[in-house]
Each structure stands twice: as C-alpha cells, then as structure tokens.
Amino acid sequence: MLWLNVQRSVTVQKGLCLRVPCSFIPPGDSSEPTSGHWYRMPRKNMIEQTKSVTTNSSLQLLGDPGAGNCTLGIMSPRKRDTGRYYFQLDRGPARYSNRNDSLSVQVTELTELPDIRVQEPLQSGSPSRLTCSLPGACDGAWAPTISWTGAALGPSGVYEAREIQLTPRPQDHNTNLTCRVAFPGTAPSRERTLRLQVSYPPQSLTIHVCQGNRTGPEAQGNSSSRLVPEGAALCLVCVADSNPPSRLSWAWRSWALNPLKPSGPGVLELPGVQWDQEGELTCLAEHPRGNLSASIHLSVFSTPHLQGLSCSWEKEVLHCSCSSRAWPAPTLRWQLGDYTLEVTSNDTVQVTTSSGGPWANSTLSLHGELGASLRLSCEARNAHGEQRAGVLLMPGKRELRGGFVLGSMVGAGVAGLLALCLYLTFFLVKTCRKKAPKRAAGLEEAPSTQQRHVSWGEGLHYASLNFLELRPREPPGQDALNSTEYSEIKTKQ
Known part of the structure; x- marks a missing residue:
C-alpha cells in the first residue's frame, strides 16, 4: 500500500x-x-x-x-x-x-486577465520598464505569446515581448497601451488595457481674455498685449498643459513682484481697469518637473474729457485756464481765431502746460488789444480722440482795453446786463397794449428773431442771444416800438 x-x-x-x-x-x-x-x-x-x-x-x-x-x-x-x-x-x-x-x-474556462506592472513612474523623456504576465501561464514550450499595442510604442505601434522599455512623451498621456496574451492551439487569447498616466512639466501656457461677451486666447508663449478702455471689466484665465496640474499664480509688473490673488485657479478678475493698472501681468505655472510663464501687457486708454474752460479779465490782461483728463495724458493747445498759440512766454502771450497722471492743465495770458468777435478755444487730444471747448470775445458797451467784453461759456456778465433789458422790454410792451387795447387785438405781431451763435467742434460751449423786434401795423410811427432790446438770453452747451 x-x-x-x-x-x-x-x-x-x-x-x-x-x-x-x-x-x-x-x-x-x-x-x-x-x-x-x-x-x-x-x-x-x-x-x-x-x-x-x-x-x-x-x-x-x-x-x-x-x-x-x-x-x-x-x-x-x-x-x-x-x-x-x-x-x-x-x-x-x-x-x-x-x-x-x-x-x-x-x-x-480561462477567465484570468494579464497583469501589467510599471516598474518606474512614467515621466516624459525618462525610460521606464513595463512587464506583462498572466498568472498561471506556462513556461517553455507551453508559454503563451505576449504582444503590446499602443501609440506610445512608436510608428509601428506593436511590440512582442514580456517586458518592454518605454520612454513616454507628453502626448502619450491618457493614451492606451494594451497587452495581449495568446495561447497555442485553440485556447482563447486574453488582453488588458492600461491608460498611461505620464507626468510632464508645462508644455504650453495660454492666457484667455474675457471682456464683455467676447472670450478668446490672447496670449500664448512669452508676451502679448491688450488694449483696454478705462473702466472696462476684464478677466484673465490662465491655462497650463501639464500633468499633474501646475500651481498657477499671477503677478503684476514682474519687476515689482507683486502677486495678485486670483478668484479661482488661474483666473484673475479686474472689475474696472484703471489707468494706473496699466502694465504687464504674468501667469506663472509651477510644476515639480519645471516652471513656465506667460505675460500679457495691458494698455489702458480713455478719450480726452475737458473738465472746464474759464477766462477772466485782470488788470487789462485776459487770463484763461483749461484742464482735461485722459489716458495717455492729453496734450492741450490754444486756438485764437486762425492762430495756434504755442507754449511760449513773451510780452504779448504766455502759455504754460503741465501734466500729472491722467491730467493735463494749461493756462493762457493775453496782453494788448484783441480783434472783434474772435473765437478762443482749448483743444485736448491724444491718440484715441480729441475734444474742444471755446468762448467768443464780443464787442460790448462797456469800454475795456481793446473795446471788448468776454462772452464766456456761462455768459455770467452778459446775463446780468440783458436781464435789465428784458425787464424794460416787458414794461414797454405792456404799456403799448394798455394804450390801444382794442386795436392791438387786430394787430399782427411779426417777431423777427435773430440769433448770434458761436458753434464749432464737438463739445463746444457758446452763448446765444435772441433779439426780438415788435412792429405793430398801427400806429406806424412809434419810436419806442422800433428800437431793438435784449429780450432773451440762452446759454447752450
């Protein structure tokens, strides 16, 4: 036994x-x-x-x-x-x-699946060994045939061996690598597919700019620029192609190294861009295997806006001042009639100009006699637009040097004088109506309106005078009704 x-x-x-x-x-x-x-x-x-x-x-x-x-x-x-x-x-x-x-x-029946082992972490540019085996498979004459297929294997995409050496590329990340085990005879083949997880540093860094309803890639690589109107809402989205994901951060004006806290991963929101926020914004992608940065230059602009033009007489000298705001800061120039007054200083004209930040200021002093009905204007201009404001120098009853008074934007001096004329006109008309109430009812009032306007350029200020002349049919010889009086003053802008 x-x-x-x-x-x-x-x-x-x-x-x-x-x-x-x-x-x-x-x-x-x-x-x-x-x-x-x-x-x-x-x-x-x-x-x-x-x-x-x-x-x-x-x-x-x-x-x-x-x-x-x-x-x-x-x-x-x-x-x-x-x-x-x-x-x-x-x-x-x-x-x-x-x-x-x-x-x-x-x-x-055969149910076992191949086992794929990655000997070293898959990193772009670094070789790694991968083995494929089937638990319980025979050796020697009974050993199955093991083959690999996948785009990461190169042009052929096929390799026969139990162990292979693979040097992955960034584009191989998330691609499939399949191991197939085939048995001799009639036994079925078995296979397993591995999705490659390849670690690679940032390959590209793209900055998307969102402004209004428009979104699109604006910067890729090292630098780009964007023209932004002052006050516009802007958001910048930084996207890095890397695995694992890079840590994204923003810096404003790289020379200052002032980081800005983004509102989300790679997202920077600027609710209202101001002129002093102009400069370079840099997105930095930090990765264990390398860093990458991309920059975008914000160029902020605004069109000139005149803040005021004022003039006054002082000791028989006409003094005017003009200021404007824009970015880049505007240039100011004066126009007297057909002549441009440059920055100068002599016995007749003194023109000074100064600027700081978005502001520009200019002063004008005129000495001596001025011609009749001259136009004086101040013009502000930059590369994105221009604006002009003006005043009219008018002849008047009050004798000043040169025999002129100033019709300014607000017409303050003229308004006081014409208010008195308006009162006298109203009194004379009322008196005439009391003298002939019945006949006046049949009279045809024929107002003749004459307007003296000064109007040139965008944003101009001017004064308007309406002259009203009453001419009743009877009696035709009344001197009081044939005279012209100031009856209405309008200031327009």
Missing part, C-alpha cells in the same frame, strides 16, 4: 499550468529499479482501459519517484483532462498504488 502526501483536489484554467506537489515514503528495496506513473481512473459504471498519463502532453510527472517525489505538472490542459488520477510506483517486480488516495483535477 502506497500513501501519498498530496492535496485531494485541484482546479486549473484552460491553457494555464499548475504544479501539484506530491511526496511519499518509498517502500521496498531502494536498490531495485524504480519508476512512477500517474494513471487516470475509469469513470464510474464504465469499463475503460486504465492507461498511464506520463506520455500525455497535458499531465506529466515532474518528481523523482526513487526519491519519494511524485509531483505532478499540469501543462495547458483541455476540458477533456478533467478527472481523477492516482499514482503507481514500480520498484523491481513490485507495484505499489492506492486508488483511494487519488487526485481530482478540474479544468475550467
């Missing part, structure tokens, strides 16, 4: 290999020739010739029976190899076995 030290039942998948350890204490004379065999037992209620399986290509005796080793190798079995097996020892003329001490072998 032979007693085996072996497990009673094993299960192996179709096409795989299994090694079943087995041992026993050899009986009899060890000097006798010794051999061992595994036999398949006949199925119940069926007469079947018992035959050795040592010549079966699927089951083989691996151990040395003379040393008490009966280890069994199951190589790429098929479904028909399922059954019970017992071991028999032949020593000289004696045969030893124990059919009650048998091994049950169960062959099932």
